[in-house]
Amino acid sequence: MTDQSLHPPIVNLALMPAMAPPADVRPGPVTWIKRNLFSTPFSAALTICFVLLAVWLLHQFLSFAILKAVWSGGREACSANPEGACWPFIAEKFDYLRYGAYPISERWRVDLTQAIGTILIVWLLWTKAPRRKLAAMLFFVFYPIAAFVLLRGVALLHLPVIDTTLWGGLLITLLMSIVGIVFSLPLGVILALGRRSDLPMVKAVCVTFIEVVRGVPFITVLFMANFMMPLFVPDYLTPDRLLRPLIAIALFSSAYMAEVVRAGLQAIPKGQYEAAKALGISYFDMMRLIVLPQALTIVIPSIVSTFIGLFKDTTLVAIVGIADFLKAIETARVDPSWAGPTISSTGYLFAGLVYWGFCFGMSRYSQSMERQLVRGHKS
């Protein structure tokens, strides 16, 4: 007897060929459009409105920035064209926007500093790069010293001293944000540890500092640094005009960084602390070797978002007379020799593109980091 005879003959053993799905669920552009753009009359109306809006906005943007823009020529070409951006203006002011009034013969020092910084940051942020501890060490200890020597200059090394009043443009913006991150991260870690400390006095000091700084606008902190710091110290110790906002930005962002780090510390399971204590590891070794490495890894995305905020906040230093990138744009756009109908808009468009590029890049990095962390925890 074969197997076959066990089944009643009515059963068809051969597999039926798969039928195509019904027309309205068949994957394809038409179904997709129907489902995602025209599912209901209301949705269809929205689709039409928003398509018109998006097309209009895109058209406005493209015609201003590219199609009707002036790409070559001089002032006359720009003042004759009231409809498009004036890119020769940006081209002529480009060096000013990058370096401010930094002496032309010494600008290679700025380039070198920025190149070293870029290499170190890429090394630090690229998770698969080897020896990232060394990178961190270089970035947080060696780089600030090197940048100081290169940018300001040391007469002994035959690098003429450049007065900080001459610094400006993107150089200041990048300097402010790098100083902010380099000093605010360690300070923030100390403040966060202090806030979670068992010692009431330490805790009170840290909580007061964090909450007061987070409760006031950055502008007032800058005002304080600018107007009050010279009153606080004897005349011979008065900080340089560029150093004052740098101190302000470091202290200000350290309060925000402290809250980010605290979130990381709270996310570490209690067992980690208890296990470390049970092994007889001292407080500082426990924090340095066990808790902080884990806590800081968790909060890398938040650190990057704080850094984006810091980067955007550097625009405010113009209020105390520092010519950062945005201030350079402001100065350039009111230059009477370039008076034209679209100079302001071109300046703001360029500034917007630069800031957006930096911030969007960073936020994308932070998002990819976040996904990576989620994957890491699952495995």
Next chain:
Amino acid sequence: MSDFSLSVQPRRSLSLHSTKVRGIFYQVLLAGSLSALALGIGIQTVSNMRARGIPLSFGFWNESAGFDINQTLIPYDTLSTYGQAFWVGVVNTLFVSLLAILLATLLGFVVGIARLSQNWIVAKVATSYVEIIRNIPLLLQLLFWYNAVLKPLPAPKWSIEIPGGIYLNNRGLIFPEVQLHPGAGLVALSSAAAVICCIAFWFYARRVQRRTGRQLPVLSVSLAALIVFPLLMFLAAGEPVSFIRPQLHGFNFQGGHQLYPEFAALLIGLSVYTGSYIAEIVRGGIQAVPKGQTEAACALGLSPGKTLRLVVVPQALCIIIPPLTSQYLNLTKNSSLAVFIGYPDLVQIFAGTVLNQTGAAVQVMAITLAVYLAISIVTSLAMNAFNRHFAIVER
């Protein structure tokens, strides 16, 4: 034999190895160095201020300020004191912040929900808005609105005319002034009565629903009451409200109210910028509500609109409110960017003009910081109370 037993008695000596002693030592060290620093700074500041002839008291508070402010909500003129100028600044800061909070919340909720829309293009437009606005500094946006959008508007003579007696030009938005005649009080009174009736009806409807499960048409009844009562009274009192239309005299308009471009730029900039952050918070909050809730509501036969309104949003609100509060505080703090475009807020008037005129940097900065701290503390306390009331009670 006793040598083998371990001593488990903790050492009671005052050595540096005891955690307690070390803790006290650290704290004394910290307190000592902080007070030494404060004392040093204090002495140095006083001597520096004396040397530079800067006043050490708050005496300037009652002196005449001598400068004018173009946008005030409370009485102020050049003869007013620095104290009054301070209050003008505080009121202006609060005014623009509150209005911007209102607009930003509306915008944020709409965009946040739009980002989750089934409609692909709506979701994409909302996402682009958030991604563009969040990644550009607020100051750049304010300068753009002020210098590139509002300032290039035509001069008053060539104003853009909007029907209803509204004019738009480079001095701002000019709109008719409302003038009240006798009898307007009755209209206001009837509006108040309508509001009270609505609240009473809402409570009654809730009780009916709790008892019987029957839902009363709260929304339509309230809307009817709010429109019909004041309208009837308005007609009965003989239309006691009239408008003064602005008229062009020479180079500027006379009559009517004026919305200054500085104010408008700040309001638009703050709302658009904070709205993008609120949109992200709203999206996160709605996504954090478990999908089972929506499915359960669907299974019970609730319509998608009711599911959103009665099931998803109330739960999402509990998640949304704490970060929303911090966005409101950020917005209030960001309103200090007014100083860049010349809107007379607290920082521009007080920490700017008053500080420069009196030179009393320490006093002025201390007062300014105190105001912002007070705003943030009051808001946090209010929101904490609200939060306690609305927190999800896990059963």
